C-alpha cells in the first residue's frame with residue numbers, strides 16, 4: 226500500500242466531482258496532494274470527503290487557475306514550499322448543453338472556451354514546465370466521451386473536449402525525447418461520482434478508480450482498463466499513438 230508515499234501531486238479541478246475522487250485515491254496511497262481552490266465552500270466539501278483518510282496530506286491553496294497571475298503565484302508557492310512535483314493532473318471544465326451551435330450566445334461560447342481550454346492551457350504551462358525542468362514526472366489530462374462523439378445541442382462540449390485531446394497529443398509529442406510522461410485518460414461512461422448517489426450503473430468507474438489509473442504505470446493502466454472497464458474506459462495514452470522513447 227501507500228505506493229505514492231513521498232510523492233507531490235497537484236490536482237487542478239480537485240474540488241470537482243471527478244477531481245475529489247482523484248484526490249481521495251492519491252491520499253489513500255500516501256501522497257501529498259496539493260489542490261488549487263477558488264471557493265472556501267468547495268474546499269470544505271473536499272476536506273469533509275477525505276477526512277477519514279489517515280494517509281497522505283491534503284494542502285489546499287487559494288488560487289484562480291483561469292487567471293495568469295494567480296496560477297503563476299500558485300506555481301511559485303508550490304515550488305518554494307514543496308520543491309518538486311511528481312505528478313500534475315488536470316481534471317477541469319464543465320458540461321455545456323442547450324443550444325445548437327448557431328444559436329449559442331457568444332458569452333456562453335467564451336465561457337466554455339475559458340473553463341475547458343484556457344484553464345487547461347494555463348495549468349499546463351505552469352506545471353508541465355516544472356516537469357520539463359525536472360526532466361521527470363507525469364502530466365495527466367482527464368477527458369470524456371465528447372472528445373470523440375457529437376450530440377446535437379452539446380456541440381460546444383465536444384469541440385473543447387476534442388481540442389483538449391489534441392492538446393494532450395501535442396504535449397506528448399513534445400515530451401517524447403524526455404523523461405516526462407504525458408497522457409490523457411478518456412472516460413467513455415459517466416463516472417460514479419459522489420453527487421450521483423445511487424443513480425449509477427455497476428460498470429461505471431468510480432472517481433477513485435480514475436485516480437488509480439492516473440497514477441499507474443502505462444502497463445498497469447492498460448491491465449486495469451481491460452480487466453475492469455472494458456467498455457467504460459479507454460486510456461488514450463500518448464504512448465499508444467506515439468510510442469515513447471523513454472520506457473516508464
Ligand SMILES: NC(=O)c1ccc[n+]([C@@H]2O[C@H](COP(=O)([O-])OP(=O)(O)OC[C@H]3O[C@@H](n4cnc5c(N)ncnc54)[C@H](OP(=O)(O)O)[C@@H]3O)[C@@H](O)[C@H]2O)c1
Pocket residue numbers: 237238239240241242243244262263264267289290291316317318319320339340341344367368369370412413414415416417418
Ligand atoms: N462527471 C462525469 O461523469 C465524467 C465522465 C467522464 C469524463 N469526465 C471528465 O472529468 C473532467 C471533470 O469533470 P467533472 O464532472 O468533475 O466536472 P466538475 O464537477 O464541473 O468539475 C470541474 C472542475 O473544474 C474547475 N473549473 C472549471 N472552470 C474553472 C475556471 N474557470 N477556473 C478554475 N477552475 C475551474 C471546477 O472548479 P470549482 O470546483 O471551483 O467549481 C471544478 O473543480 C472533465 O474532463 C470531464 O470530461 C467526467
